[in-house]
């Protein structure tokens with residue numbers, strides 16, 4: 001379990017559902033902030049899970065204001081920071097290259113090209129902080145105040161002569177890895193997202209900032225390939241995505257989303273997150289809200305184009321979601337391809353299990369031996385001939401067939 005603390009705006013915009021309006025789901029213009037727009041007026045409205053007001057970071061749609069834009073060009077100010085008691089070893093740009101270009105490529109692939117992530121380094125050397133690392137009192141699960149407030153103020157003061165903070169959407173702080181404990185003991189990496197109370201620089205609030213500390217290196221020899229993955233996870237919070245791991249670790253979602261597991265082999269985001277971030281068109285999402293039987297064709301999530309996500313709402317604040325996961329793109333270790341079925345709940349907060357994956361083979365031990373991949377849920381997807389039932393809500397999902405291209409036919413029945 002890797003505790004992370006995320007500060008977010010308390011204000012939540014409640015989605016108002018429009019009834020009886022146009023069912024048009026054509027191409028949506030790129031929204032200025034995270035999330036699909038126009039949902040309230042589309043046929044997908046009954047499937048747009050609403051967030052609860054008392055939830056800090058919700059899976060609900062739309063994402064509250066204050067987070068970073070998740071489509072178009074994202075300017076990510078990236079600073080490498082060190083301390084007198086933890087001086088940077090090697091060049092600051094070597095530290096930068098532990099995360100780039102992999103992070104921007106990961107986002108390009110995950111977003112089907114809709115997020116153009118530009119890491120920018122107006123300062124290419126270590127930015128020395130005025131206090132020693134231990135002077136900030138940053139420790140496991142540190143909240144924003146007071147150590148982080150001081151650290152962000154010091155970063156702003158040190159960078160300001162060379163940086164116009166108005167030019168950036170998010171800030172990445174790549175701390176020298178020798179500051180603080182080993183990531184094997186405690187992962188300090190953290191994101192303060194949608195934080196309107198953060199320090200101000202050049203007239204803009206540093207509301208979305210990700211901090212990465214010691215290397216997530218398990219000694220398996222894969223660090224150079226997969227160690228960057230903590231950064232897309234942290235940046236996911238700047239777009240308003242909650243943590244999907246819980247006190248019990250990755251048992252709720254396993255390796256099916258980088259917000260659940262960011263160690264080990266590469267993985268993608270859930271289709272729900274891709275829709276929430278504006279990376280899927282409305283035409284790629286099905287909403288099975290009406291009674292009766294309806295069939296959909298789903299194409300593998302990693303592959304651009306085609307149907308990607310079917311939602312089966314349970315109530316206004318929760319929905320089942322179906323998607324096809326096969327090996328490819330960012331999904332590196334799919335040992336049992338098929339239809340992944342999970343529930344999204346807009347009333348459950350970050351780190352408490354807002355998403356739950358249903359395991360088609362419970363207590364099987366899973367099909368992967370890949371290090372740092374939650375094994376039990378690795379064989380969760382449903383295969384042709386298998387079905388998922390929620391008798392209480394009269395919902396049945398049957399996986400009908402898979403064709404040679406890896407496209408699946410699913411049937412949703414509501415009684």
Ligand SMILES: [Zn+2]
Pocket residue numbers: 004233234237242243
């Ligand atoms: Zn996190």
